[in-house]
Amino acid sequence: MDPRCPQHACADIVIEHGTIRAIAPDASLGIVDAHVVIDGTGHLVMPGLINAHFHSPTNFLKGALDSLPLELFMLYEVPATPDAAVSARSAYVRTQIGAAEMLKLGVTSVQDDAFFLPAPSHAEIDAVMSAYRDIGMRATVALDQPNLPEIAKLPFLGDIVPAELRARLEAPAPMQMDDLLRQYRYLVDTWHQSGDGRLRAAVSCSAPQRVSVDYLRALDALSHAHDLPFYIHMLETRLQRVFGEVCLNGRSLIRYVDDLGLLSPRMNVIHAVWIDDDDISLLARARAQVIHNPISNLRLGSGVMPFRRLAQAGVPIALGSDEIIADDAVNLWSVMKTAALIHTIGDSDPDRWPVADEILQCMFEGGAAAMRQEHRIGRLAPGFQADLVMLDLDTLPFTPLNDIARQLVYADASRAVVMTMVAGHVVMQDGKLLTIDEPALRQEARAIMNAAAEQRDTLMRDAAEWLPHYRAMYQKSLAVDVRMNRWVGDANPASG
Numbered sequence: 001m002d003p004r005c006p007q008h009a010c011a012d013i014v015i016e017h018g019t020i021r022a023i024a025p026d027a028s029l030g031i032v033d034a035h036v037v038i039d040g041t042g043h044l045v046m047p048g049l050i051n052a053h054f055h056s057p058t059n060f061l062k063g064a065l066d067s068l069p070l071e072l073f074m075l076y077e078v079p080a081t082p083d084a085a086v087s088a089r090s091a092y093v094r095t096q097i098g099a100a101e102m103l104k105l106g107v108t109s110v111q112d113d114a115f116f117l118p119a120p121s122h123a124e125i126d127a128v129m130s131a132y133r134d135i136g137m138r139a140t141v142a143l144d145q146p147n148l149p150e151i152a153k154l155p156f157l158g159d160i161v162p163a164e165l166r167a168r169l170e171a172p173a174p175m176q177m178d179d180l181l182r183q184y185r186y187l188v189d190t191w192h193q194s195g196d197g198r199l200r201a202a203v204s205c206s207a208p209q210r211v212s213v214d215y216l217r218a219l220d221a222l223s224h225a226h227d228l229p230f231y232i233h234m235l236e237t238r239l240q241r242v243f244g245e246v247c248l249n250g251r252s253l254i255r256y257v258d259d260l261g262l263l264s265p266r267m268n269v270i271h272a273v274w275i276d277d278d279d280i281s282l283l284a285r286a287r288a289q290v291i292h293n294p295i296s297n298l299r300l301g302s303g304v305m306p307f308r309r310l311a312q313a314g315v316p317i318a319l320g321s322d323e324i325i326a327d328d329a330v331n332l333w334s335v336m337k338t339a340a341l342i343h344t345i346g347d348s349d350p351d352r353w354p355v356a357d358e359i360l361q362c363m364f365e366g367g368a369a370a371m372r373q374e375h376r377i378g379r380l381a382p383g384f385q386a387d388l389v390m391l392d393l394d395t396l397p398f399t400p401l402n403d404i405a406r407q408l409v410y411a412d413a414s415r416a417v418v419m420t421m422v423a424g425h426v427v428m429q430d431g432k433l434l435t436i437d438e439p440a441l442r443q444e445a446r447a448i449m450n451a452a453a454e455q456r457d458t459l460m461r462d463a464a465e466w467l468p469h470y471r472a473m474y475q476k477s478l479a480v481d482v483r484m485n486r487w488v489g490d491a492n493p494a495s496g
Helices: 070-077 088-104 122-135 163-170 177-191 213-226 238-247 253-259 277-286 294-299 307-312 332-345 356-370 404-410 438-451 453-477
Strands: 011-016 019-025 043-047 049-054 107-114 138-143 199-201 203-206 230-234 267-271 289-292 317-319 388-392 417-422 425-429
Touching (some): 049 267, 049 332, 049 356, 070 453, 088 122, 088 417, 088 425, 088 438, 107 417, 122 177, 138 177, 138 203, 177 199, 177 213, 213 230, 238 253, 238 453, 253 277, 289 356, 294 332, 317 332, 356 404, 438 453
Parallel strands (some): 203 230, 267 289, 289 317
Antiparallel strands (some): 011 019, 388 417, 417 425
């Protein structure tokens, strides 16, 4: 199955040096000198799934929290204290845990918007990148690091916290622009296009309200110089819409970035839930990518993204799982199903609901475009990278077989994945990872978390101290009229 070509009931796929050399229907190539032959009889071969948004640093935190609004959730996810630092080895194991789950489910590529606590270092960058290299995954990694103090990122908070805590909100970010750019130069010079081209760099500002204008411009220049994806969270939550109303003279964050002249096709606009028609027009004009994370949006109560309005405006859409703490898995099959279903509750017209082929297009074409690799991945076609998965059609998700596309999207096809290949190398076969010792990895992950129990408890207590003030900020934001609603059912923001 290739997203742009007819399906072949039977075909030979010839792979050479990690690239698809030829595809011939009905096994007509007559290959006799192949070094390795993989018999795919009774199976479906398709492109590997592309996870267009992920944060590997929370890979140890599945099941750690009940659902909370993002701004409260982040107190636990990204604790603002030097005590949150981890060793390079912990970062390596943590990254591989997420990569292992993805590869076993047929996810061959990931965009990792990795944050570093309290700040990035060469050792931790090396740990993350080498983890992806060693396990055999395709990964594009950015350094998600704000450079403004906490008080500048959120509305109302400075007026809410008691005086004795305000100084902590005003403290400078752990690393400033010049040092952050030096870390980026190290990432690009050391790791970009390494691992036979599997590993690449991206840039990230986290979100525009979290960085200075100078740093935002510098990141865009770096993105432009190397044609790197630019990860930027915008209008994920209602409170972020309120930030524009209160702190940007009524401008949305998307309008703010466009006024700086920075919206571009390189930008991965992550979430884009609380957007209006003006925002959609700006995104369409700039050909910026939107990364839809429907499970994370549900987990954090962020709301429902206006999928159909974006698609009709011509805005490219890709799919992401977001971080494990906000999904508790890295299952892109679940993401596809949720994306196909969630938008039915926001529109009474069934002709506007997403269909399976459209969701698959977001997964493959959208994901490849977001990674700036639309001519390399996301398809089974000559000249493309041999990133593919094989699914057993003699399994319950495909019995009986009525429609390939619909059953891929709706029937939990993760249960049928029997092989994952990245750049021509089989990295998972029959549920077993071939590049690492998975039982040893799991054992080490448990040991690391057990050893960090006291540190984790301290961080949780610190977050709990801030929680009432952040909750008060959230409640105050609900009284601000943002002239839209992205929640469903009986949601009434003003009710408190």
